[in-house]
Amino acid sequence: MTENERAAYIFSQSVAALAKIEGMKAENMQRAAVGECMSYSDGDFFRVIEEYGIGHNTVVEYLRK
Numbered sequence: 001m002t003e004n005e006r007a008a009y010i011f012s013q014s015v016a017a018l019a020k021i022e023g024m025k026a027e028n029m030q031r032a033a034v035g036e037c038m039s040y041s042d043g044d045f046f047r048v049i050e051e052y053g054i055g056h057n058t059v060v061e062y063l064r065k
Contacts, residue, residue, distance in 0.1 A: 003063070010059055017052040021045060 001009075024040045031038055049055050053062070 006063055006065070010054065010062065013052045013054050017048050017054055020048055020052075024048075
């Protein structure tokens, strides 16, 4: 895989993670609007970073290959 292909993969993972986070935020907002408890906590949002492999160290190591 070329450097550009690796960068494109990281970008696509970042976009997918952002889409997931936006969905999580929308769910929390919907629940707040009807007076229910939040579905997602801060920890859930931080776990998305690891789930999609876009943490700083992971990305730096991936790009060095």
